[in-house]
Amino acid sequence: MQHSAPSFREFSDRFRSLETTLSRELFREHRDQMRVKKEETAAENLRRIIDATLRLANRKGFQSMSLRDLSAETGLSAGGLYAYIRSKDDLVRLIQRHGVALTLRSLEDAIAAADGPRDKLRAAIRAHLFLTETMQPWFYFSYMEAKNLPRRETREAIRSEVAVEELFTGIIRAGQARGVFRNGDPQLLAGMIKALLQDWYLKRWKHRQRNVSVECYADAVQNMVEHAVLVPPYDEAPAAAHNATCEEG
Amino acid sequence: MQHSAPSFREFSDRFRSLETTLSRELFREHRDQMRVKKEETAAENLRRIIDATLRLANRKGFQSMSLRDLSAETGLSAGGLYAYIRSKDDLVRLIQRHGVALTLRSLEDAIAAADGPRDKLRAAIRAHLFLTETMQPWFYFSYMEAKNLPRRETREAIRSEVAVEELFTGIIRAGQARGVFRNGDPQLLAGMIKALLQDWYLKRWKHRQRNVSVECYADAVQNMVEHAVLVPPYDEAPAAAHNATCEEG
DNA sequence: TTGTATCGAACGAACGTTCGCTATATGGTT
DNA sequence: AACCATATAGCGAACGTTCGTTCGATACAA
Numbered sequence: 001m002q003h004s005a006p007s008f009r010e011f012s013d014r015f016r017s018l019e020t021t022l023s024r025e026l027f028r029e030h031r032d033q034m035r036v037k038k039e040e041t042a043a044e045n046l047r048r049i050i051d052a053t054l055r056l057a058n059r060k061g062f063q064s065m066s067l068r069d070l071s072a073e074t075g076l077s078a079g080g081l082y083a084y085i086r087s088k089d090d091l092v093r094l095i096q097r098h099g100v101a102l103t104l105r106s107l108e109d110a111i112a113a114a115d116g117p118r119d120k121l122r123a124a125i126r127a128h129l130f131l132t133e134t135m136q137p138w139f140y141f142s143y144m145e146a147k148n149l150p151r152r153e154t155r156e157a158i159r160s161e162v163a164v165e166e167l168f169t170g171i172i173r174a175g176q177a178r179g180v181f182r183n184g185d186p187q188l189l190a191g192m193i194k195a196l197l198q199d200w201y202l203k204r205w206k207h208r209q210r211n212v213s214v215e216c217y218a219d220a221v222q223n224m225v226e227h228a229v230l231v232p233p234y235d236e237a238p239a240a241a242h243n244a245t246c247e248e249g
Numbered sequence: 250m251q252h253s254a255p256s257f258r259e260f261s262d263r264f265r266s267l268e269t270t271l272s273r274e275l276f277r278e279h280r281d282q283m284r285v286k287k288e289e290t291a292a293e294n295l296r297r298i299i300d301a302t303l304r305l306a307n308r309k310g311f312q313s314m315s316l317r318d319l320s321a322e323t324g325l326s327a328g329g330l331y332a333y334i335r336s337k338d339d340l341v342r343l344i345q346r347h348g349v350a351l352t353l354r355s356l357e358d359a360i361a362a363a364d365g366p367r368d369k370l371r372a373a374i375r376a377h378l379f380l381t382e383t384m385q386p387w388f389y390f391s392y393m394e395a396k397n398l399p400r401r402e403t404r405e406a407i408r409s410e411v412a413v414e415e416l417f418t419g420i421i422r423a424g425q426a427r428g429v430f431r432n433g434d435p436q437l438l439a440g441m442i443k444a445l446l447q448d449w450y451l452k453r454w455k456h457r458q459r460n461v462s463v464e465c466y467a468d469a470v471q472n473m474v475e476h477a478v479l480v481p482p483y484d485e486a487p488a489a490a491h492n493a494t495c496e497e498g
Numbered sequence: 499t500t501g502t503a504t505c506g507a508a509c510g511a512a513c514g515t516t517c518g519c520t521a522t523a524t525g526g527t528t
Numbered sequence: 529a530a531c532c533a534t535a536t537a538g539c540g541a542a543c544g545t546t547c548g549t550t551c552g553a554t555a556c557a558a
Contacts, residue, residue, distance in 0.1 A: 036503065061397050063312035067548060077505045079550075088548065144393065148310050187459065188469050191452070192445055199444035210436065220437050228473040232481065285537070316514060326539045328516075337514065 011130040035083040054137040062145045096153045099138045100160045117175030132201040133214045139201045260379040284332040303386040311394045345402045348387045366424030381450040382463045388450045
């Protein structure tokens with residue numbers, strides 16, 4: 001059966017449950033590293049700290065963000081912060097871990113739900129864009145601060161990135177094997193697709209300024225990739241279900 | 250007349266003269282801000298400082314790089330550095346200024362030398378890749394540290410980025426007007442092309458590890474872009490003049 | 499009264515930057 | 529050629545500031 005491309009709204013709903021699950025997992029993992037016992041206040045403040053860190057670090061860089069800045073942004077005192085984190089490095093570790101699992105899981109689910117290389121490719125593209133849309137601050141942080149991370153986390157970030165790219169490589173290989181996709185180096189193609197996908201969260205300010213929605217960008221990427229990858233003749237992709245104003249002058 | 254796509258070697262030769270010219274301009278601009286009078290030693294040490302800064306900052310971030318690190322890397326003492334720069338901020342300004350002019354100039358020259366939208370697009374893609382290949386450390390630095398720059402330089406960096414994108418937008422518009430290029434939002438297309446181009450210097454470690462040369466990547470980008478942008482039927486681009494082993498397994 | 503969450507002053511380390519000093523090169527005078 | 533006077537390149541200890549982090553005091557809840 002042919003799936004129509006999932007919309008951002010549909011993704012958001014499915015995503016919410018996955019996120020709370022993983023968020024709870026993360027909290028339980030780090031419960032023993034916090035000095036705060038009551039779950040309610042602990043969870044709330046931890047989230048506040050993470051959000052504030054992403055906000056500050058994405059504005060001026062993680063190294064430039066002092067714990068006094070973070071203290072002011074969260075409303076907690078300098079000493080109070082240390083009831084939740086062991087150190088500044090621990091904070092960056094905490095944030096990094098939070099997202100890595102989510103990415104792979106989310107992408108793999110989306111791919112598994114689609115049938116055939118073309119639909120799998122579409123699903124992967126959309127899932128990646130929708131995921132990075134919902135967690136843009138995290139992805140931006142993870143990309144920009146990757147080289148400032150502790151050794152272990154840097155490696156993990158790179159491995160995660162490679163894994164995502166290999167998901168695309170696999171889809172392309174399968175499509176080529178079935179004769180649906182044109183020949184060409186699958187690794188190189190996958191890398192270029194990922195470059196297009198990453199641009200969405202790296203230059204989000206630009207896209208927002210131009211009123212380009214995720215759905216709109218997803219269509220554009222899908223179009224470019226399919227033009228490059230499908231064997232001709234290429235039937236133009238059907239307009240997506242959303243009523244975006246993508247291409248008006 | 251139909252130009253064959255210029256090779257990286259050809260670009261390098263043309264580039265060298267342009268670089269020494271601008272490098273000298275930069276030096277003369279900052280001569281009055283240095284305490285060192287003799288041109289020979291001043292120029293050599295200034296270059297050493299800039300190179301070391303790019304090396305260190307690209308490894309661990311500009312903020313994390315201390316002037317003591319820089320002192321060790323350059324062989325100059327901490328105090329000695331201040332004969333060449335006014336402050337750490339001044340250093341980042343100096344580096345930033347060095348490259349901005351170069352980018353636009355180089356691209357505009359390449360575009361002007363080509364005839365017709367398709368050749369102009371090819372020329373722009375290749376020029377951008379070749380330029381960022383020769384000055385990869387600078388471009389990486391400029392991208393990663395953009396938000397840590399002083400206010401004025403941040404603006405300048407953004408303006409430069411927008412200007413580059415507009416060069417591509419212009420080419421696409423011209424091609425669409427002539428009926429050579431398929432319809433589609435030119436800004437969105439230009440943005441995606443730029444994403445592909447930036448990936449070259451942002452993920453250079455990956456490409457190097459996979460033995461992908463610039464020429465090879467240039468062909469791949471050109472192919473994908475032309476597939477997406479040309480009106481069909483699309484005649485496959487001729488193999489470039491270089492003897493790269495792009496697609497062997 | 500006991501336990502917990504939060505505070506803010508305080509500490510040592512590391513940072514950017516300054517400054518008085520030394521070593522070396524330069525150039526005019528004997 | 530030998531000498532001194534002067535200017536300059538470079539050094540590294542030291543300064544004040546800011547950083548991450550600690551810790552005893554405090555406020556509040558049970």
